[in-house]
Amino acid sequence: MMNQESNIEPQIADTNMAEDSFDSFLRRQLQQSQPYVMDDNFSAQVMAKLPARKKLSPLQERLIIALPVVIITLLILSQFSLLAIAINVWTWLVALNLGSLLKIGLATILLAISTASYWVAKQSRLI
Numbered sequence: 001m002m003n004q005e006s007n008i009e010p011q012i013a014d015t016n017m018a019e020d021s022f023d024s025f026l027r028r029q030l031q032q033s034q035p036y037v038m039d040d041n042f043s044a045q046v047m048a049k050l051p052a053r054k055k056l057s058p059l060q061e062r063l064i065i066a067l068p069v070v071i072i073t074l075l076i077l078s079q080f081s082l083l084a085i086a087i088n089v090w091t092w093l094v095a096l097n098l099g100s101l102l103k104i105g106l107a108t109i110l111l112a113i114s115t116a117s118y119w120v121a122k123q124s125r126l127i
Contacts, residue, residue, distance in 0.1 A: 121127045
């Protein structure tokens with residue numbers, strides 16, 4: 001076996017080294033320090049034989065997000081007194097006058113229309 005230390009020359013940092021990616025630099029260093037073993041595309045063949053990664057349906061993706069959110073929300077709500085909340089909501093509703101209810105309804109309708117318009121524009125790729 002040849003003395004590998006005689007084959008290794010000190011690396012001088014230059015502008016070309018800065019432009020190379022870390023992976024190519026590491027590959028060069030490993031090839032210089034140890035003989036490269038050819039695998040005759042064995043790795044590529046093994047990777048090609050692996051089963052394709054299954055893509056989740058949009059419904060499954062939404063369930064993965066929504067289910068923990070619902071469970072956490074229910075856990076948080078279970079710590080509150082539902083009777084106290086119901087009494088506060090009823091008191092608030094009784095104290096509202098017709099003008100306030102109309103303003104809340106109008107704001108809710110405007111929010112719904114704005115959200116629907118944004119969704120349609122996003123789907124049509126206008127935004």
